Amino acid sequence: MATARDDPDDRATTGRPPSVDALARSLADVGLPFAICVDIAREAIAAGEPESAAARALAFRRTLLMPVVNATGVLLHTNLGRAPIGARQPERSMNVELDLATGERGSRQRAVGQLLAKLCGAEAAMVVNNNAAAVMLVLAALAFDRGVAVSRGESVEIGGAFRVPDVMEQSGATLVDVGTTNRTRVADYAAAIERGRRPGGSPVALTMKVHPSNFRVEGFVESTSVAELAALDVPVVADIGSGLIDANCPWLSGPPPAWLAGEPGARQNLEAGAALVTFSGDKLFGGPQAGIIAGHRDLVERCARHPLARALRPGGMVLAALQATAMSYLDRTVTRDVAFWRMVATPVDVLRQRAAELCASTTGATLEKSTAMPGAGSAPGATMPSVAVVIDGDHLAHFRDRAVPIIGRVRDGRTLLDLRSVHPDDDVLLGAALAAR
Numbered sequence: 001m002a003t004a005r006d007d008p009d010d011r012a013t014t015g016r017p018p019s020v021d022a023l024a025r026s027l028a029d030v031g032l033p034f035a036i037c038v039d040i041a042r043e044a045i046a047a048g049e050p051e052s053a054a055a056r057a058l059a060f061r062r063t064l065l066m067p068v069v070n071a072t073g074v075l076l077h078t079n080l081g082r083a084p085i086g087a088r089q090p091e092r093s094m095n096v097e098l099d100l101a102t103g104e105r106g107s108r109q110r111a112v113g114q115l116l117a118k119l120c121g122a123e124a125a126m127v128v129n130n131n132a133a134a135v136m137l138v139l140a141a142l143a144f145d146r147g148v149a150v151s152r153g154e155s156v157e158i159g160g161a162f163r164v165p166d167v168m169e170q171s172g173a174t175l176v177d178v179g180t181t182n183r184t185r186v187a188d189y190a191a192a193i194e195r196g197r198r199p200g201g202s203p204v205a206l207t208m209k210v211h212p213s214n215f216r217v218e219g220f221v222e223s224t225s226v227a228e229l230a231a232l233d234v235p236v237v238a239d240i241g242s243g244l245i246d247a248n249c250p251w252l253s254g255p256p257p258a259w260l261a262g263e264p265g266a267r268q269n270l271e272a273g274a275a276l277v278t279f280s281g282d283k284l285f286g287g288p289q290a291g292i293i294a295g296h297r298d299l300v301e302r303c304a305r306h307p308l309a310r311a312l313r314p315g316g317m318v319l320a321a322l323q324a325t326a327m328s329y330l331d332r333t334v335t336r337d338v339a340f341w342r343m344v345a346t347p348v349d350v351l352r353q354r355a356a357e358l359c360a361s362t363t364g365a366t367l368e369k370s371t372a373m374p375g376a377g378s379a380p381g382a383t384m385p386s387v388a389v390v391i392d393g394d395h396l397a398h399f400r401d402r403a404v405p406i407i408g409r410v411r412d413g414r415t416l417l418d419l420r421s422v423h424p425d426d427d428v429l430l431g432a433a434l435a436a437r
């Protein structure tokens with residue numbers, strides 16, 4: 001019980017600042033652990049603003065991870081965790097590294113590796129924490145102290161800290177720049193390999209193709225295909241990044257959507273002769289954050305045996321979610337069970353119907369055509385038709401402040417809630433937020 005002396009409201013009568021303890025206890029309703037409330041109370045008192053403690057506590061609570069509604073129309077929104085996944089697991093141990101047949105220690109990579117290999121048409125596959133880690137591991141395991149030939153046009157930066165020259169340096173491999181920014185021919189790679197074989201040269205262990213995910217070069221450009229590189233006698237590694245398993249999208253009922261044109265598929269790259277492909281689990285694959293290495297068995301095994309593999313290995317939760325995603329592909333239930341592809345496959349008429357219902361129950365809201373995007377740096381310039389509920393004014397902060405925050409976008413002073421990236425069950429949340437503005 002707070003005594004009269006501890007009561008934060010007591011300050012008005014005594015003129016003394018409240019005790020940290022009393023102020024912290026007054027924050028109980030915010031729903032934060034008491035130890036955190038004590039820190040917040042201390043900060044507020046130190047700042048000479050004890051009355052700000054409640055606002056500080058609420059602000060802190062909003063920094064916790066929580067479910068949000070993605071109404072941006074960017075389906076794989078990096079700030080919102082890319083592909084939404086609904087993995088829910090019982091509170092049980094898992095046979096992460098136990099072989100149930102023998103009772104001996106097993107490999108955490110075995111099952112998910114087999115499923116992923118099957119999907120991409122590879123001999124073998126393994127999983128690490130993200131694609132940056134996959135590239136790093138491949139380079140460290142297969143090209144340490146040796147050269148990797150990369151076109152100057154593909155020595156790219158893909159969002160923040162993933163820059164090809166930097167990853168190369170950290171892996172212990174040496175970047176061998178070939179060709180020019182706009183044109184690189186197979187002869188350029190062949191010459192680099194040849195130079196590396198001369199006395200005193202640095203041998204080229206790999207050629208690498210990097211998908212320039214988030215930009216496009218147009219005009220006088222020429223690049224070398226994986227098939228051409230595969231004719232040279234060093235293994236080709238293709239960092240396809242985006243995680244499209246098969247460019248033919250056999251899991252869709254129709255042909256691949258137009259916005260996927262030119263997006264490299266893991267299967268096609270391997271068929272063209274890539275020795276390995278690397279890609280993200282949480283981009284077009286639609287699974288949890290992970291990096292996948294798939295291709296020739298001997299090379300995958302060398303990656304798996306490298307000491308870095310242990311440092312980069314994912315936990316059981318990620319492996320289970322990835323396994324579930326891979327199973328959906330193999331079972332052909334992708335458009336039902338993989339959120340990203342379900343959003344892609346939703347007919348625009350269905351979105352229009354949902355938007356019409358929201359607009360009917362909201363004064364001042366209009367239904368408008370919109371364009372959604374795959375996001376996560378995949379397929380630059382790619383858009384798909386969508387529908388948005390639009391209201392005048394910038395209401396982003398109001399929507400973010402909801403118990404389940406809603407993330408929209410603002411254009412020309414109006415707020416757009418794009419329905420393609422919203423789960424239909426969440427329309428009711430949008431309706432309530434629109435009504436409460």
Ligand SMILES: *Cc1c(COP(=O)(O)O)cnc(C)c1O
Pocket residue numbers: 130131132133158162210211212213239240241242279280281290291376377
């Ligand atoms: C996205 C991407 C990466 C980085 O992948 P993460 O899973 O975010 O680490 C690397 N290379 C390419 C080509 C990419 O598109």
